Amino acid sequence: MKILLAVDGSAYTTKALDYVAANRPMFVEGHELILVHVCPGIPGHVSRHVSKEVVQDYYAEEQAKVLDPIKSQLAERNIANFKVDARHGHAPEEIIKAAADHGAGLIVMGTHGHGLFGRAIMGSVATKVIGESKTAVLLVK
Secondary structure (H helix, E strand, O other), X not given: OEEEEXXXXXXXXXXXXXXXXXXXXXXXXXXXXXXXXEEOOOOHHHHOXXXXXXXXXXXXXXXXHHHHHHHHHHHHOOOOOEEEEEEEOOHHHHHHHHHHHHOOOEEEEEOOOOHHHHHXXXXXXXXXXXXXXXXXXXXXX
């Protein structure tokens, strides 16, 4: 099975990685992990005024800030069977698209655990993914 692991570089991502590693037979052995990180998109009114190369460099730098430490954490846990999907845009939409694009059977993601009030005010990537995805979602708190 392909398992999509949504990562944002937060402590909640580390908790999700810890959970996956601790349950290696369920998530690692015989499965393919796909790390997906979604960098917020640059607004059109900004990107129009800079070169395409500057925009691409910005995305590459921002992705590396998150993905390089996660790759190191996976290496420390002796997990090498993963692919990386770096995207930009609206995180919930891109996570759902990535799961569909890769044919993932499960999305694993950490959650900040803001509670009902926090979600009502701030929204939640996890809440939106759960509500809109056709793929099963496992939240790690």
